[in-house]
Amino acid sequence: MDARTLKIKAAAEALTYVKDGMRLGIGTGSTAEEFVRLLAEKVAAGLDVIGVPTSERTAALCRELGVRLTTLEETPVLDLTIDGADEIGPELALIKGGGGALLREKIVAAASAQMLVIADESKNVEVLGRFPLPIEVNRFGLAATHIAIEKAAAALDLSGSVTLRMTGGEAFVTDGGHLILDASFGRIPDTRALSNALHAIPGVVEHGLFLGLARVAILAGADGIRTRTQP
Numbered sequence: 001m002d003a004r005t006l007k008i009k010a011a012a013e014a015l016t017y018v019k020d021g022m023r024l025g026i027g028t029g030s031t032a033e034e035f036v037r038l039l040a041e042k043v044a045a046g047l048d049v050i051g052v053p054t055s056e057r058t059a060a061l062c063r064e065l066g067v068r069l070t071t072l073e074e075t076p077v078l079d080l081t082i083d084g085a086d087e088i089g090p091e092l093a094l095i096k097g098g099g100g101a102l103l104r105e106k107i108v109a110a111a112s113a114q115m116l117v118i119a120d121e122s123k124n125v126e127v128l129g130r131f132p133l134p135i136e137v138n139r140f141g142l143a144a145t146h147i148a149i150e151k152a153a154a155a156l157d158l159s160g161s162v163t164l165r166m167t168g169g170e171a172f173v174t175d176g177g178h179l180i181l182d183a184s185f186g187r188i189p190d191t192r193a194l195s196n197a198l199h200a201i202p203g204v205v206e207h208g209l210f211l212g213l214a215r216v217a218i219l220a221g222a223d224g225i226r227t228r229t230q231p
Helices: 003-015 030-044 056-065 102-110 142-155 191-199
Strands: 023-026 050-053 080-083 115-120 133-137 162-164 179-183 204-207 214-221 224-229
Touching: 003 030, 003 115, 003 214, 003 224, 023 030, 030 056, 030 080, 030 115, 050 056, 080 102, 102 133, 102 204, 133 142, 142 162, 142 179, 142 191, 142 204, 191 204
Parallel strands: 023 050, 023 080, 080 115, 115 214
Antiparallel strands: 133 179, 133 204, 162 179, 214 224
C-alpha cells in the first residue's frame, strides 16, 4: 500500500469525527490536504462546517474546493483541529513543522477543544527526535539565536546540526515572515525540558514540539487503521 493511500485512509477515518455545525482547525501538509479533499466532498453533499486554515496553502485549497473559511479573530474558539504530524511519540507528543506552518498550527490547535492527528504508521515512534525539530526564529539576530539554541541543547546533552531551512537556493520564509532552523538531535528524551529551554530564547518565535495538545491519533498501516488516545 503506497504512502498516499495510507494518508487517504487516515483522513477518511478522521472525517468520521466531524459533525454538522463544527468549527474546525484545518492543518497543513500532504496528509491534511487529503483530509481537505474528503471534507470538501462532504461539504458539497450538505455538511455545514467552517474552518480556520493553518497556512496560506491550506486556505487556497479550501477556497478552491468550496470549504467555507473563517479566522481566529472571527471564531476564536474551535471544536476540533485535524492535522498531520512528522512524528508521534509517547503521550501523543508531536514533532510538527515539516511543512513550515508550525506557529499557526500550534495557535489553532491551542484554540481547539480537541486536536486529532492523522498519519501513517511510520510516523509513530518510541522517542521523538529522528525527524529534525523545526524551530521558527526571528530574522533579527539569527546568528545569536542559532548559538543560543546550540547552547540550550548542549545543556540538555543534545547534539547535532542546526541548519537554516532553504528552498530554491534561498532561506525558507514562513507565512509569518520568519525563518526556520531545523535541529537534528536524533533523540529528545525530555521534550518538556527542551521546549522550556527553547521558549526562553528571545529570538525563538515557536518550535515544533506539540506537547499536551493532541488527544487522538489515527494511524494508517498495512494492517488497517489504529487509533491512539490520550486523556
